[in-house]
Amino acid sequence: xxxxxxxxxxxxxxxxxxxxxxxxxxxxxxxxxxxxxxxxxxxxxxxxxxxxxxxxxxxxxxxxxxxxxxxxxxxxxxxxxxxxxxxxxxxxxxxxxxxxxxxxxxxxxxxxxxxxxxxxxxxxxxxxxxxxxxxxxxxxxxxxxxxxxxxxxxxxxxxxxxxxxxxxxxxxxxxxxxxxxxxxxxxxxxxxxxxxxxxxxxxxxxxxxxxxxxxxxxxxxxxxxxxxxxxxxxxxxxxxxxxxxxx
Amino acid sequence: xxxxxxxxxxxxxxxxxxxxxxxxxxxxxxxxxxxxxxxxxxxxxxxxxxxxxxxxxxxxxxxxxxxxxxxxxxxxxxxxxxxxxxxxxxxxxxxxxxxxxxxxxxxxxxxxxxxxxxxxxxxxxxxxxxxxxxxxxxxxxxxxxxxxxxxxxxxxxxxxxxxxxxxxxxxxxxxxxx
Amino acid sequence: xxxxxxxxxxxxxxxxxxxxxxxxxxxxxxxxxxxxxxxxxxxxxxxxxxxxxxxxxxxxxxxxxxxxxxxxxxxxxxxxxxxxxxxxxxxxxxxxxxxxxxxxxxxxxxxxxxxxxxxxxxxxxxxxxxxxxxxxxxxxxxxxxxxxxxxxxxxxxxxxxxxxxxxxxxxxxxxxxxxxxxxxxxxxxxxxxxxxxxxxxxxxxxxxxxxxxxxxxxxxxxxxxxxxxxxxxxxxxxxxxxxxxxxxxxxxxxxxxxxxxxxxxxxxxxxxxxxxxxxxxxxxxxxxxxxxxxxxxxxxxxxxxxxxxxxxxxxxxxxxxxxxxxxxxxxxxxxxxxxxxxxxxxxxxxxxxxxxx
Numbered sequence: 001x002x003x004x005x006x007x008x009x010x011x012x013x014x015x016x017x018x019x020x021x022x023x024x025x026x027x028x029x030x031x032x033x034x035x036x037x038x039x040x041x042x043x044x045x046x047x048x049x050x051x052x053x054x055x056x057x058x059x060x061x062x063x064x065x066x067x068x069x070x071x072x073x074x075x076x077x078x079x080x081x082x083x084x085x086x087x088x089x090x091x092x093x094x095x096x097x098x099x100x101x102x103x104x105x106x107x108x109x110x111x112x113x114x115x116x117x118x119x120x121x122x123x124x125x126x127x128x129x130x131x132x133x134x135x136x137x138x139x140x141x142x143x144x145x146x147x148x149x150x151x152x153x154x155x156x157x158x159x160x161x162x163x164x165x166x167x168x169x170x171x172x173x174x175x176x177x178x179x180x181x182x183x184x185x186x187x188x189x190x191x192x193x194x195x196x197x198x199x200x201x202x203x204x205x206x207x208x209x210x211x212x213x214x215x216x217x218x219x220x221x222x223x224x225x226x227x228x229x230x231x232x233x234x235x236x237x238x239x240x241x242x243x244x245x246x247x
Numbered sequence: 248x249x250x251x252x253x254x255x256x257x258x259x260x261x262x263x264x265x266x267x268x269x270x271x272x273x274x275x276x277x278x279x280x281x282x283x284x285x286x287x288x289x290x291x292x293x294x295x296x297x298x299x300x301x302x303x304x305x306x307x308x309x310x311x312x313x314x315x316x317x318x319x320x321x322x323x324x325x326x327x328x329x330x331x332x333x334x335x336x337x338x339x340x341x342x343x344x345x346x347x348x349x350x351x352x353x354x355x356x357x358x359x360x361x362x363x364x365x366x367x368x369x370x371x372x373x374x375x376x377x378x379x380x381x382x383x384x385x386x387x388x389x390x391x392x393x394x395x396x397x398x399x400x401x402x403x404x405x406x407x408x409x410x411x412x413x414x415x416x417x418x419x420x421x422x423x424x425x
Numbered sequence: 426x427x428x429x430x431x432x433x434x435x436x437x438x439x440x441x442x443x444x445x446x447x448x449x450x451x452x453x454x455x456x457x458x459x460x461x462x463x464x465x466x467x468x469x470x471x472x473x474x475x476x477x478x479x480x481x482x483x484x485x486x487x488x489x490x491x492x493x494x495x496x497x498x499x500x501x502x503x504x505x506x507x508x509x510x511x512x513x514x515x516x517x518x519x520x521x522x523x524x525x526x527x528x529x530x531x532x533x534x535x536x537x538x539x540x541x542x543x544x545x546x547x548x549x550x551x552x553x554x555x556x557x558x559x560x561x562x563x564x565x566x567x568x569x570x571x572x573x574x575x576x577x578x579x580x581x582x583x584x585x586x587x588x589x590x591x592x593x594x595x596x597x598x599x600x601x602x603x604x605x606x607x608x609x610x611x612x613x614x615x616x617x618x619x620x621x622x623x624x625x626x627x628x629x630x631x632x633x634x635x636x637x638x639x640x641x642x643x644x645x646x647x648x649x650x651x652x653x654x655x656x657x658x659x660x661x662x663x664x665x666x667x668x669x670x671x672x673x674x675x676x677x678x679x680x681x682x683x684x685x686x687x688x689x690x691x692x693x694x695x696x697x698x699x700x701x702x703x704x705x706x707x708x709x710x711x712x713x714x715x716x717x718x719x720x721x722x723x724x725x726x727x728x729x730x731x732x733x734x735x736x737x738x739x740x741x742x743x744x745x746x747x748x749x750x751x752x753x754x755x756x757x758x759x760x761x762x763x764x765x766x767x768x769x770x771x772x773x774x775x776x777x778x779x780x781x782x
Contacts (some may be wrong), residue, residue, distance in 0.1 A: 063622035065489075067489075071489075074486035077487050079494055082491040083624070103483065104482075107478075280601075309600055309685075310689065
C-alpha cells in the first residue's frame with residue numbers, strides 16, 4: 001500500500017510553537033497544500049504578522065517577510081508592485097488586521113492589490129495573552145474586558161468580510177471556519193480560489209477563517225469548538241461575500 | 248557679479264513663469280542661477296513672489312532680503328517689497344493696477360501699463376511677458392535675444408500663442424526704450 | 426550633457442530614475458509633494474512603479490516589502506511624514522534592507538510649519554525609530570548636490586544593506602537650479618540572492634530566504650546588533666564626506682554648518698573676507714557618519730578662538746560639534762527656525778561677536 005498522507009512540501013519539519021488545540025496548524029497546512037497543488041512555492045512570498053503567527057516563516061518552506069503589527073498588506077503591496085510575477089500572501093490575526101492594521105487592509109483591498117490575505121479570527125489577542133480584539137464578542141471576557149466586552153464603550157465586533165465587501169473595487173471575499181472536517185474542506189476550497197484569483201492577476205483575495213483559542217478563552221479544545229459554533233458562527237456568517245465575477 | 252530680481256504679484260499673474268524664463272535665459276548665457284519661489288498658503292490668491300539670483304560665480308545664499316531689482320505686478324507687492332530694494336536698483340511697476348509709486352529717490356522706476364498693453368494685443372494673459380521683456384531691457388540683467396528665444400521655446404507645445412507672446416515681448420522692449 | 430534648470434523636488438525624482446530606481450512609493454506632504462507629482466507622470470514613461478500610499482505609515486512598509494524583494498526603491502517625505510515612517514525605517518534597518526529615504530525638512534515640532542528647517546537632525550542621525558540602528562545620512566546644499574547624493578544613495582544602501590537618508594530642506598526642494606545628471610553615478614544593482622525574498626525560482630535555489638527583524642533569543646539579538654554595529658563602524662571609516670571652506674587662512678572663528686544654512690554662511694564668509702576678516706567653515710556632507718576628525722582638526726588650528734555651529738534649528742548638530750571639538754575651544758550655537766533662515770548679515774554679527782569677545 002502506498003503512502004496516503006504526507007506533509008505538504010510547503011511545510012517544514014519545525015516543531016510547532018502553537019498551543020494544544022490551536023487551529024493555526026490547520027490553517028498553515030491548508031495554505032501549504034494549496035501552494036503545493038498550484039505549484040507556486042518557488043515564486044511565493046509569505047508575510048508573517050505580529051501575533052501568534054509571527055513565526056510562520058519557520059513552518060513554511062517558501063520565502064517569507066516579517067511585518068510590523070498590522071502592516072503586512074502594505075508590504076504585500078510593495079512586493080506585488082515591484083514583482084507582479086511573485087505570489088504574495090499575508091497571514092494575519094484579528095488584532096493585527098482588524099485593529100492596528102485596519103487602514104492598511106482596507107486600502108490594499110480598495111486598490112485591488114493582487115495578493116491574498118488569510119485572516120485568522122479567533123476573537124482575541126493571542127500572543128500578548130488574551131486581550132480584547134475588535135472581533136471579541138459582546139460580553140466575552142478577556143484580560144482587558146474582565147467584566148465582559150461592554151459594547152456601549154467598545155462598540156460591536158467588527159465583521160471584516162462584510163466591511164470589505166462594501167468596497168466597490170472588485171475582489172474575492174469569503175469567510176469559512178476550521179471547526180470540523182466538513183468546514184475545513186470548504187476552507188481549503190476558498191483558500192485555493194483566493195490564490196487562483198491572484199495567479200490570474202484578477203483581484204485582491206481575502207479569506208477569513210473563524211478559529212479557536214482554547215488557551216486564551218480558558219476552555220478545553222472541545223469546549224472551544226462548541227463555543228465557537230454557538231457564539232461565533234451565528235455572528236460571523238460563513239460564505240462567499242464577494243467575487244470578481246459579480247460586476 | 249551677483250544680481251537679484253524679485254517678481255511679485257497675485258497668484259495667477261504669471262509671476263513664477265516670468266521668473267523661470269529669466270532664469271532659463273541666464274542659464275543659457277552660462278551664468279549660475281537660483282530660482283527661489285515663495286511657497287505656502289499665500290500662493291492661493293494672495294501675494295506670490297519669486298526671486299531669481301544670477302551670478303558669474305557659485306551662488307552662496309539663495310535667500311535674498313534686499314534684491315537689486317523688483318518687478319511689482321500689484322499694489323500690495325510694491326508696498327511690501329519696494330522698501331527692500333538695494334539703493335541704485337530698479338523697480339518695474341505694473342501701472343495698470345498700481346496707482347502709487349515707490350516713493351524712493353535712490354532707485355529708478357519703470358512704469359509699464361501691462362494690463363492695458365496686453366489687452367490691446369488681444370489678451371491680458373500676456374501682461375507678464377510684456378513686463379518681463381521691459382524689465383530685461385531696462386536692467387540688462389540677461390541678454391534680451393536669448394530671453395526672447397526662451398519665451399518662444401516655452402510655448403513650443405502651444406504654437407498658436409507664440410506670435411502673440413512675441414508681440415508682447417517686443418512691446419515690452421519698446422516701452423523700456425521709450 | 427547640457428544643464429537643465431530643475432526644481433529640487435523634480436530633480437530628486439529624475440535622479441532616482443537615472444540611478445536605476447524604478448520603484449517609488451509616497452504620500453503627499455508639503456514641501457516635497459512635487460516629487461510625487463513628478464514621479465506620477467514620469468514613472469509610467471519608464472515602465473516604473475508609482476504608488477500613492479494611504480499614509481506615510483503604509484508607505485514605509487511598501488518600501489520595506491519592495492526592498493526585501495531586492496528591488497531598488499525610494500520614498501520622499503517631509504518631517505511629520507518621516508516621523509510616521511520612522512517605525513518602518515527601524516524595521517528596514519533591523520532587517521538589513523537597502524532603501525533610500527529623502528526628507529525635505531520643514532519646521533516642527535508637531536505640525537510646525539511648511540517652510541525650510543533643519544529640525545530633524547536628531548531624528549535622522551540619532552534615531553527617530555526605536556532600537557540600535559543608524560542611517561547613512563547625507564545633507565546636500567543645493568539642487569546639483571541632491572541629485573548626486575540621490576544617485577550615490579542606492580549603491581551605498583546596497584553596500585551596507587542599510588537605509589540611506591538624505592536630508593534637504595524646503596528651500597532645496599522648491600528652488601530651481603541648473604543641474605546635470607552625471608552618468609558615472611549610475612551603478613548596476615548588486616546581486617541580492619543571498620538574502621532577498623525574490624522567490625526561490627528567481628535565484629534558482631531550493632532554500633528559502635527570510636527577511637525579518639525578530640530575534641527572540643537574547644544572544645542572537647545581541648549578535649545581530651553587533652553585525653549592524655560593524656556596518657556602522659565601517660561607514661565611519663569609509664563614508665565620511667565634508668567640505669572645508671576658506672580654512673587655509675588664519676581664521677579666528679570656525680563655522681560648522683550644513684545644507685542651505687552653509688550657503689548663507691559662505692556668503693557671510695566671503696563678505697567678511699572682503700573686509701579682511703578670515704573665517705573658516707567645515708560643511709558636513711554626511712551627518713552620519715559625522716566628520717568628527719575634520720571638525721576637530723579645524724578647531725585645533727592655533728588662530729582659532731571659537732567654534733560656532735550655525736543651524737536652522739534650536740541647536741542639534743552643535744552636540745556633535747562639541748563631541749568633535751572635545752573642549753579644545755569654546756563651542757557655541759546660533760540659529761533660527763520656523764522657516765526663518767538667518768541672513769549673511771546675522772551670521773557676520775555672530776562671528777564678530779565671538780571675535781570681539
